[in-house]
Amino acid sequence: MASRLLRPLSRRLQSTQAAVKEAHTAAPPAPLPKEAVKISKLSNGMVVASLENNSPVSRVALYVKAGSRYETMNNLGVSHALRLSANLSTKEFSAFRLTRGVEVLGGSLEASGSREHMVYKVDCLRDEMQSTLGYLASIVSAPVFKPWEVSSNEARMAVEMACLETQPGIAVSEMVHAAAYRDSLGNSLYAPEVMMGKHTPAMLTEFMQKCYTSQSMALVGLGTDHDTLVQLGEDLFSISTGPPAVKTPAKYVGGVDSRRHILSPISTAAIVTEGSSLNSTDLLSLAVLQRLLGAGPYIKWGSDTASSRLNRGVAQATQMPFSTTCFNANYTDSGLFGLLAAAPAEQIGTVLKAAVSQYGAITKGDVKDADVQRAKSQLKAAVLMSMEDSANMLEDLALQAVETAAYVSPDQVAAQVDSITTDQIVKVAKRVFNGKPTMAALGDLSNTPHLDQLV
């Protein structure tokens, strides 16, 4: 009886083995062709860019020129409130429907923002892109802002402000931006405490009408067909034919010492001067200088003194734990360059003095060619390796699309980095170091020197 059952079983097993063997000996399928980035400008003014990477998952980002720099004193923090309002009811869908609808399609929708842009990211299966983008279009073009839904933002905003309190590095970055620029780029990403709960539906609507026009948007896709994305851009995102919002030019003022004393064992400080904007010729030289000074760590749990000049210099001055990194922020019309340091409250003065002296040394030409070469390699590696992650790829493509409607590939950037010389580095270091400095400090300030005691 058992042998009768075993016979067909063994026959089936033999045929499976034969099939597997066949599959291995058959020729592998031809690889799919590598596609290039495609960029189109639509009739409604929107820029659409896409890169087909043959992924089963489509990642689409909508970048809107509606960051915190477009806020005025009357509506400070409105971009923060708008970020939190991305899941609220629209004319077509209720808040519940938005969440469940995107979930049932297997997608995800995320709203984030920077100083210059409001970013909506959609991840979805390739076949569901149209439906998922339909939800996004509804959020961006026809939100209702029901008063009871908008007032629920206050609690969520309070959570984000509480998280900010636990991140002194971010808090100091916000302080130094506010000190360096006053308005426009100085507007914080987070709503000030006085404005919590004060963002009314009318305020949100007014900000959206001012900033959310088709001309100030870019729809960017990774793993999407370009023609499909162009069609969806025309159909779904023809929002308003008005002109883009007036962008107050960012004017670096500097010379300000912004300090906030809180009882904390660690003191965090940032000292910056004006750096370079995204379309400046100095952009890559400053990036190399940043790597030279220290933008690691490259080895986990390491001392990070081998390639970080700042850390090397400070390690000679103190035995206590510390952290220094070169601060480099680039925006469309300005930038900040300097250092960000954290140390126990008693040591912060020593740390800052040692770090600042390293900057001074570079301007006097104390730079080895080998160090510059290493910094260039590190920058190239960082740029190319970040493109391994499709999220970084999408962000890079989107930022270029929304601001320039063109695309410079990472390989082109790597080639430009190769052509930077040591003299260029020293020259740009001199220009930056001799600019008007700005300082921000947060923590126990009892031993934190003032700006005029450092530079």
Next chain:
Amino acid sequence: MASRVAAKQSGGVFRMLQKWYYERAAFNQIGLMRDDVLRETDDVKEAVKRLPEDVYNARAFRIKRALDLDMKKQVLPKEQWTKFEEDIRYLQPYLDEVWREKKEKQEWDSRY
């Protein structure tokens, strides 16, 4: 269902019946409107939370005045009674929305 139809739209006899019933209910004699005396279910509580501030304040005042009158076993003078024609169902749009949201949630929860 009958109360959802606006007074103007109902036919002559039906309207007379409505008016008679309204006068018999007599909550208008202590200055209340129909939506002030709705039984407070969870849906009604949620809808009241969504009222704009001025409407909510007017409702709170009417209820407070009515409680005071009831304690004193008095009614308002006849000219201050709420008139049948002026009794607006102000809470109805918010109730409808709460009901729609509830229905949507039930539908989705049963499907997925």
